[in-house]
Structures are given as C-alpha cells and as structure tokens.
C-alpha cells in the first residue's frame with residue numbers, strides 16, 4: 115500500500131469518523147513500515163500479513179466484522195521503482211519479485227528451475243503472451259549455458275526470442291515479467307481465497323471494493339461478484355432451480371469504474387485500473 119502521490123490509506127483517513135478504525139494489511143514489510151512511518155494516526159492498525167488469511171488476521175487482532183473492505187491488488191509503485199526488488203525489466207538487479215521477502219522462493223528459482231512446459235504455461239496464462247513458447251524455449255536454452263541471475267539477463271533473453279516487429283511495440287519483456295511476478299507471489303490464488311472471506315466478515319450493508327490492474331485479476335473479481343449476487347447458480351437449461359443459492363452481495367455498479375483522464379495524467383499507472391464495488395446483503 116504505497117503511492118508516491120496520495121496513498122489510499124491517507125485518502126481513506128480523510129473520510130473516516132474520529133472513532134473509525136482502519137486495518138491496513140500488506141505482506142511487504144518494507145512497504146508497511148514505510149507507510150506506517152508516514153501515517154501517524156491512532157485510528158490505523160498496520161498488520162504485516164497475507165490477505166489470503168483475512169479471517170484469521172481479524173480473529174488475531176480481535177475484530178469480528180468490518181464495514182468496508184478495499185482490496186488494492188497487485189504490485190505497488192514503491193515495489194516497481196525500487197530496482198533492488200527485482201520487479202522491473204527496465205532496471206538491472208538480482209531477479210527477485212517477492213512481495214514478502216521472507217518467502218524462500220523468488221523469480222530466480224522459478225526461472226532457473228521450472229520445466230520448459232511450466233514456463234510456457236505460466237507465461238501464456240499469466241502474461242497472455244503469444245510468444246510464450248519461444249520465450250520458454252529461450253530461457254531453458256540460455257540457462258543451460260549460464261544461470262539466469264538478473265532482470266537484464268532475463269529481459270535480453272526475452273528480447274532475443276520474439277520477432278523484431280514485436281520489439282517495437284511495448285517492451286517485449288513486460289508480459290513475461292508480469293507472469294513471473296504473479297506466479298512467484300501466487301497472486302491469483304490469494305484473490306480467490308480472500309474474496310469469500312471478505313464477504314463473510316462484512317457487516318450487512320458493508321461495501322467490498324476491489325481495484326484490479328489486469329484482465330486476469332479483473333475476471334476473477336467480476337465472476338465472483340456476479341455469482342455472489344445471483345439468486346440461482348444452477349447450470350443453464352435446468353427446468354427448476356436445485357442449487358438453493360442465496361445471494362450475499364448486491365452489485366453497486368454493473369460495470370467497473372475506470373479512472374478519468376485527469377487521474378491518468380497525474381498517475382499514468384492508474385490507466386489499467388478497474389474498480390468494482392458490491393454491498394453485503
């Protein structure tokens with residue numbers, strides 16, 4: 115949770131009543147400590163942890179239910195811009211990409227140990243990269259000669275595996291780096307795990323707000339919210355409903371909310387953001 119211009123915690127605090135409370139969770143110790151250092155407000159509790167354990171975290175700190183949840187997903191500008199964290203294909207550093215640096219598995223292990231087939235699969239699925247097959251092949255061929263240790267080494271291998279014309283579009287390593295980051299941090303699993311827990315802990319009328327930054331995240335969130343807001347989830351074609359499903363959410367916006375031009379101007383990284391909101395029934 116960090117944004118160089120105006121972070122969401124600061125923005126939420128502007129709207130919070132004097133006796134309101136915020137629990138701010140992040141699995142990145144540096145980000146959390148940095149944000150805690152900037153916000154000196156007794157209404158905020160900072161908690162180092164993975165939001166996939168949301169219900170346990172709330173039990174641990176003695177909270178039962180909450181009035182609102184904001185999931186601001188993905189990676190922060192602070193993480194991307196800190197070369198040393200190894201998230202960026204634009205800055206040379208040891209390949210890392212761990213949000214939680216006490217995790218013993220980083221991008222370096224992934225790139226040097228995954229089979230060619232697993233590399234192809236994650237680059238294709240999580241990067242939606244059409245050259246996944248040739249990139250995976252190039253990674254395996256290169257690592258047989260020399261261990262892949264740095265972001266630039268990897269970015270150069272990716273560049274060499276795609277056609278010239280593709281190199282002129284966006285940076286050819288962008289999608290593969292996204293895929294590796296998602297896999298290292300098990301980002302999609304965490305979203306699938308947190309969403310049902312978020313609904314469980316919301317008070318009636320409470321709001322669940324989720325900001326996503328790419329289509330894979332957004333698809334998961336959209337499908338979850340749609341399912342949770344339906345009266346029936348039986349397969350299509352059944353003559354009578356047998357599922358007994360009860361909606362637990364009501365969509366506040368049918369379509370995702372997008373940032374306007376002014377916001378994108380101030381913060382270009384907001385361009386791909388989508389906000390979905392639902393309220394607990």
Ligand SMILES: C[S@@+](CC[C@H](N)C(=O)[O-])C[C@H]1O[C@@H](n2cnc3c(N)ncnc32)[C@H](O)[C@@H]1O
Nearest residue numbers: 115116117121122140141142164165186190304
């Ligand atoms: C887009 S940034 C949030 C930016 C922040 N809201 C702000 O305004 O500055 C996403 C943050 O979520 C954290 N994060 C991602 N997955 C997480 C997880 N499963 N558990 C806890 N934190 C997570 C990342 O470490 C990162 O700091």
